[in-house]
Amino acid sequence: xxxxxxxxxxxxxxxxxxxxxxxxxxxxxxxxxxxxxxxxxxxxxxxxxxxxxxxxxxxxxxxxxxxxxxxxxxxxxxxxxxxxxxxxxxxxxxxxxxxxxxxxxxxxxxxxxxxxxxxxxxxxxxxxxxxxxxxxxxx
Numbered sequence: 001x002x003x004x005x006x007x008x009x010x011x012x013x014x015x016x017x018x019x020x021x022x023x024x025x026x027x028x029x030x031x032x033x034x035x036x037x038x039x040x041x042x043x044x045x046x047x048x049x050x051x052x053x054x055x056x057x058x059x060x061x062x063x064x065x066x067x068x069x070x071x072x073x074x075x076x077x078x079x080x081x082x083x084x085x086x087x088x089x090x091x092x093x094x095x096x097x098x099x100x101x102x103x104x105x106x107x108x109x110x111x112x113x114x115x116x117x118x119x120x121x122x123x124x125x126x127x128x129x130x131x132x133x134x135x136x137x138x139x
Contacts, residue, residue: 009068010076010132018128021121022062028114029055029106036103044103050090054106054118057083061125070134077129084122087111091119 033051064076091110094101104113111118
């Protein structure tokens with residue numbers, strides 16, 4: 001018989017605050033992307049598409065962090081990892097090639113427009129996931 005993994009709830013204790021912050025960013029990024037795409041997409045398609053991608057990542061991370069189980073823990077790990085890679089990549093690109101980013105995204109300049117929370121949030125999320133990582137129970 002396969003050992004059953006023990007998975008602490010990622011949305012318990014301090015994880016509740018993390019889920020709340022992710023939910024706020026999910027709403028903010030989704031709203032921003034929706035307005036940008038609906039009203040001015042032709043002005044800056046790359047930043048606006050990245051805003052929409054960031055919104056999807058935040059929504060997915062929020063849902064995954066709020067749920068329990070190994071699968072949701074893995075989804076949260078993937079979402080936080082993609083978010084960190086995204087904010088680092090977009091942060092570097094938005095500084096190196098400002099002309100390609102005529103308008104800001106959530107991740108532009110490492111999240112400067114959002115007090116750098118987009119840069120810190122995935123790190124906190126990954127640390128929390130490390131703390132709540134599934135463990136195998138002995139046979």
